[in-house]
Amino acid sequence: MGIAHTYIAQKKIETAAKKAGHNVKIETQGTIGIENPLTADEIAAADIVLLAADVKVTGEERFAGKKVVKVATETAVKSPNKLIEKLSEIVNS
Template identity: 70%
Template sequence: MKIVGVAACTVGIAHTYIAQEKLENAAKKAGHEMAVETQGTIGVENELTPEQIAAADIVILAVDVKISGRERFDGKRIIQVPTEVAVKSPSKLIEKAVEVVEQSV
């Protein structure tokens, strides 16, 4: 399964990058491909390409603030959670994403 996501916390430093790392590791461990864009105090990093978004089965938004470019995900299945969820329970979040995709097939 292909997953894309955005991580953005209120300060845009620690939780943003921790959420990114934990989600990518949990997805890889579960056998999925995942790319996570970060939006923080230094701007957008690892910006998702239109091709990555188009190929994604689901989008995970681990965000505590309004993100830029959300309209890029219009028409995609989206799970939105606070960054804390991605940091504390990344594997459960990936499992939930798989469930959502499987239910809608």
């Protein structure tokens, strides 16, 4: 998946999460660097961390102790509603 897919996935996840009544903050990492970086407070407050990526995520150690789900970017692009539903199930389990 290319750089455009990063932003497509971001939009799809934001839309699906909002539709399901969830708040999200999305940090993107691509060829132009990190955009919209997550703060330590935001990470601490998160119920779950989704890593929708096809390459190594920089700073993954920041999420130690959190529920972390890793999926391919394609999953976020093709099935964002199912993905958000699955994340909700994990949080509530």
